[in-house]
Amino acid sequence: MTSAIRCETHDEVPFSREAVWAVLSDTEWVLSALGLPPGKYGFQPLPEGGSRVTGRAKFHGLAARWEELPFEWRAPDFYRGRRLFSNGPLKEGSLEVELRQSGTGQTRIVIRCELVPRGFWGKLLAKHLVRAVAQRRIEWIIAQVRGFLRGEKKTLWPESAVHPVAEELFRAKLAELTAAGQPADLVGRLAEFLRQSPDTELSLIQPLAVARVWKRDQWEVLRLFLRAAKCGLLELRWRVLCPNCRASRPPPIASLSQVPRAGLCAVCRAGFEVQFDRSLELSFAVNPAVRPLEHREFSLAGPGSQRHVLSQTLLGAGQRKAWMLPELTWPLRLRSPQVKQPVNLRPEDAPTQLFQPVIVCELEHFLVRYEYGATRDYAVQVLNPNAFPVLLALEEMEWSSELLTAARATNWQEFRDLFPAEVVSSSEPMPAGCQAVVFTSLRGCTALYESMGDAAGHAVVQNHFRVLAEAVRAHHGAVVKTMGDGLMAVFSQVQEGLAAVGQMHERLPEANPNPSLSARLWLKSSLHAGPCLAVNADGSLDFVGATVNLAARMVECCQGGDLAVSDEVYQQAATREFVARVGKAAEARELKMGGLEAAQKVWRVNLVA
Numbered sequence: 001m002t003s004a005i006r007c008e009t010h011d012e013v014p015f016s017r018e019a020v021w022a023v024l025s026d027t028e029w030v031l032s033a034l035g036l037p038p039g040k041y042g043f044q045p046l047p048e049g050g051s052r053v054t055g056r057a058k059f060h061g062l063a064a065r066w067e068e069l070p071f072e073w074r075a076p077d078f079y080r081g082r083r084l085f086s087n088g089p090l091k092e093g094s095l096e097v098e099l100r101q102s103g104t105g106q107t108r109i110v111i112r113c114e115l116v117p118r119g120f121w122g123k124l125l126a127k128h129l130v131r132a133v134a135q136r137r138i139e140w141i142i143a144q145v146r147g148f149l150r151g152e153k154k155t156l157w158p159e160s161a162v163h164p165v166a167e168e169l170f171r172a173k174l175a176e177l178t179a180a181g182q183p184a185d186l187v188g189r190l191a192e193f194l195r196q197s198p199d200t201e202l203s204l205i206q207p208l209a210v211a212r213v214w215k216r217d218q219w220e221v222l223r224l225f226l227r228a229a230k231c232g233l234l235e236l237r238w239r240v241l242c243p244n245c246r247a248s249r250p251p252p253i254a255s256l257s258q259v260p261r262a263g264l265c266a267v268c269r270a271g272f273e274v275q276f277d278r279s280l281e282l283s284f285a286v287n288p289a290v291r292p293l294e295h296r297e298f299s300l301a302g303p304g305s306q307r308h309v310l311s312q313t314l315l316g317a318g319q320r321k322a323w324m325l326p327e328l329t330w331p332l333r334l335r336s337p338q339v340k341q342p343v344n345l346r347p348e349d350a351p352t353q354l355f356q357p358v359i360v361c362e363l364e365h366f367l368v369r370y371e372y373g374a375t376r377d378y379a380v381q382v383l384n385p386n387a388f389p390v391l392l393a394l395e396e397m398e399w400s401s402e403l404l405t406a407a408r409a410t411n412w413q414e415f416r417d418l419f420p421a422e423v424v425s426s427s428e429p430m431p432a433g434c435q436a437v438v439f440t441s442l443r444g445c446t447a448l449y450e451s452m453g454d455a456a457g458h459a460v461v462q463n464h465f466r467v468l469a470e471a472v473r474a475h476h477g478a479v480v481k482t483m484g485d486g487l488m489a490v491f492s493q494v495q496e497g498l499a500a501v502g503q504m505h506e507r508l509p510e511a512n513p514n515p516s517l518s519a520r521l522w523l524k525s526s527l528h529a530g531p532c533l534a535v536n537a538d539g540s541l542d543f544v545g546a547t548v549n550l551a552a553r554m555v556e557c558c559q560g561g562d563l564a565v566s567d568e569v570y571q572q573a574a575t576r577e578f579v580a581r582v583g584k585a586a587e588a589r590e591l592k593m594g595g596l597e598a599a600q601k602v603w604r605v606n607l608v609a
């Protein structure tokens with residue numbers, strides 16, 4: 001038996017564990033900084049669920065092949081990764097990073113590397129790698145973290161991974177962006193970002209995360225990125241995300257029309273329906289003509305690439321062990337590729353002084369039972385009764401608020417104006433999740449034309465559409481279509497739809513600068529939210545379904561200067577708040593829908609005194 005060769009480095013930094021974790025949990029960076037070569041990965045589906053992940057790479061001129069065991073971690077305490085080599089001078093390699101609180105705002109970083117050599121040459125290589133290389137690189141990594149968190153270093157990645165931009169083209173595109181009306185300081189920020197960021201950060205750019213780092217408004221940054229994509233500085237990248245692990249393995253798709261209706265996750269081995277408001281993300285990449293990128297992968301599914309997973313652990317066949325949970329202050333989801341049904345753990349399920357939960361990983365579901373006995377900290381017992389290993393992940397149920405879903409992006413007028421051809425394929429509708437749908441209609445159009453004449457009346461109606469469209473755009477919605485003197489708009493959130501409707505009514509008088517009594521405009525409006533289907537209607541993105549039908553019919557409940565909302569929408573806190581703030585009075589109405597047995601309860605809210 002060959003013994004392992006280890007190295008361990010400690011250092012103290014004046015930052016919280018959370019801040020250090022945010023940087024050091026990026027295993028792509030850490031492994032590259034350790035000097036590991038990028039690898040090529042393969043997935044073999046396992047009959048019990050999940051996949052066996054294999055990697056291969058050239059290392060010091062030698063071809064290495066390995067099995068990559070899943071990372072284990074608990075944020076922000078520790079993570080460890082392990083590789084089992086099938087050939088070459090090493091049998092095994094592992095990395096462990098531990099963060100200990102050592103005073104207020106002080107963190108002790110402990111990084112351990114361990115190599116198990118194969119034979120004499122392996123022993124020599126392992127000693128050299130660990131003593132001469134790893135030690136030095138770990139010290140450098142900690143220095144980088146310290147410099148980065150102090151704000152002295154703009155990027156963590158080694159300079160070697162930064163390909164230069166094609167200078168002339170780059171400058172021309174930036175000038176185009178400024179000419180398109182984008183603020184000079186933001187264009188400058190983007191230029192610096194595209195020039196200095198390492199390749200790995202530019203093949204997947206998430207605008208809402210960038211906005212957080214830049215401390216700028218999300219929509220302002222998204223507008224900049226959309227404009228940059230329009231002028232060819234960036235490219236649109238649609239990514240299909242697995243609803244389980246929220247990762248995306250297939251290559252990104254350049255056009256919405258090419259997005260498939262169904263996805264298959266290579267890691268989880270689970271098929272799923274692609275959803276417009278959840279499993280489809282709009283991200284950006286730099287245009288390769290502006291800056292070529294080299295795609296490199298150093299690890300798979302480390303904690304940094306799955307920030308929604310707070311803790312992940314691997315249980316061997318038949319194993320029972322204590323698993324420390326993060327504090328359960330709100331419900332978290334426990335899931336495993338080897339167990340069919342996930343389970344939600346609520347704060348009341350947490351271990352107590354008298355009882356500790358035992359979670360049994362059965363094939364169909366998790367069985368939670370309680371054993372009498374004091375427990376230490378937040379440990380639960382996990383038991384795998386199966387003859388194969390089980391991977392457990394404890395995760396946040398909410399998706400990241402920094403995920404720019406296809407629904408959110410295409411629901412913004414700015415996107416639709418710049419990329420009118422970006423629509424779902426015409427063959428089949430796509431589930432669009434919950435959308436807030438607004439319909440409007442003008443009362444008194446006939447009287448308007450009669451009193452003002454056709455030309456002036458028509459001009460006022462067109463003006464009114466402009467006022468309405470401005471309100472929709474200002475609240476991050478999109479005008480789906482206009483019909484006669486009415487329009488249909490969609491929003492990702494009820495609050496946004498309500499705010500837009502409020503602005504429509506408030507600004508409507510601007511559409512007719514010289515109103516006489518007979519030519520006063522009255523707007524009827526309705527809002528309903530619920531599941532819709534996204535469809536391609538003659539080349540533009542439209543929504544259909546019962547939600548849309550009800551919203552369209554609800555306008556009939558209006559008299560003018562009012563808003564009709566469905567009972568579901570009325571019961572929401574956002575609507576109550578809106579009604580209390582801008583509504584003059586609300587009354588319940590019954591709306592008979594053809595074909596439906598029961599009448600729908602609709603609330604009519606007066607918005608104009």
Ligand SMILES: [Zn+2]
Nearest residue numbers: 242245265268
């Ligand atoms: Zn997955």
